Amino acid sequence: MYRPLKYKGRGSISNAAGRFEKQSRQDVDDGWGNQDAELPPLNSEVIIDASRSLITYNDSPDIPFDRSINPYRGCEHGCIYCYARPTHAYLGLSPGLDFESRILIKPDAASLLRQELSKPGYRCAPLALGSNTDPYQPLERQHELMRQIVEILAETGHPLSIVTKSALIERDLDLLAPMAAQGLVSVGISITTLDRSLARTLEPRASAPQRRLETLARLSEAGIPTVAMVAPVIPALNDHEMEDIVKAAHAAGAVGAEFILLRLPLEVAELFEEWLRHHFPLKADHVLSLIRQSRGGKAYDPAFHQRLRGSGVYAELIAQRFGLICRRLGLNRSPPELRTDLFRKPHPYGQTSFDFFD
Template identity: 75%
Template structure:
């Protein structure tokens, strides 16, 4: 018999080989009770990413930005639903436990960013951070890669939008607040549930829901335009909280709101269903049935303009509920557009002119 790999503080219950691998492994009981022993802590392994560029570009018609930076590949938060998990397969790792314990870091990100935005052909547009993995995951406390990126963006007056579920962003208010005053920064806090017990299972190393609301309040008090991203909205499991989450975020200072329906691409579908059957066995079938109702009978549909909101009667009902709660709270618009006219290219040699700091 095999059993889930339940590591304290980790989201995934398995570590199946990536979809490009030729071989797979799994733990089997040898009859001596070897699988009954408590598993030792799963340590995080830090791997240096040697990429020679840091800005990723996209032309997706349903994404409101065309460029982003991901300081980390993999994410210690361990969110079981994370749509970025399959990206670890390109590195030869598993989308399961490897994704949350083998983290690639980009220590040269700030230098590479400076070089890329100093090129003659570069044209300024808002940079998005936190679009794939969280730039403020626990490792950032020591690595400070995100801090270095923000310092370059502040010096060059380059606009930036950030999505995170971490309170660590408060550390960088000394950079973000002056940028926001110039119309150069905006932040969305991702909130999946207000239930602390559920959050600990869904997002084992992310900030507690109430802590994220406190962060919203502190960002807003510092003058940073803030919004809430109800993401992902999980049918049956978290969608009953939709109105409560938006209302709580509004009370904490959110000026805008958005939501993304649960996305289960590739390996994530099996990982999430395994997690459901372990932690919520009585709801598992109901949740997955509703997921498929929203995705044309499949676990996931990657079609543009549907992948984030789904389709069908249930998805339409969620969209209507979201519109109504936002209208009632006055959250009827997006955050103010970020300015691009203040951007100043850094000198090729790396030294900034003094007027960049005015």
């Protein structure tokens, strides 16, 4: 019998090999053990990422930025739906449990960023942080890579946008609030559900839903423009909460809201279905049917202009509902663009200068 790997605080229930591996493996149970028993805690492993660059550029027509930074590869939050899971296959690791327990970090992220911003041909434009994995995941408490990155961006007057589902971002309010006053930062707080029970299963190591709303409120009170990211909208699982999430975020001070329909690229489709059939066996077929109806009959359609919103009757209904609640609350009025005219090249040796000779 197949035995799900139920580790407390982990999202995936398997660790299947990535798509590039020649061999696969599967855990089985001979029937004598207790399949419902939780396994011992699965500790996270930190791996050094030796990348020689930090800023990643893209020309996608679907997203509003052309460059991003991800100081971590993999994410301890363990969100089963995470579209970044397949990236671990490039490393010879599993998009399943490996993705949320074997995390690559870039300890020299700050020095790499300083070098790249100092290049003669660098053109300033808003940097996106959190576009792939969460920069404020639990490991950030120890390594503070995000803190170091924000310090450099504050020093150089460089605009940035952040997406996170972690209350840890409040630690950096002393840097972000002054930047917001200069028009240099905006923050998106991802809120998938208001149901604590569902959140514990869906995104086990992320901040609780109510805690995220509190974080959104504190950022808003500090003058930081905030957007509620209702992402992902999962058919027949959390779609009924969409209006309530937007209302709660608006009450907490959000100036905008966005939604993304569930995306299941590559290995994520199998991982999500496995999770769904284990935790919600009676709903599984209905959820999967609605997903296929919204993706041209498949688990996922990667086409530009459709991968974030989907297509078909169900996808159109979600978009109409979302647009209606935003209009009722007066959300999504065009905010000022982040400023780029304040950017100045970083000092090659950090904030230290020869001012002490003055």
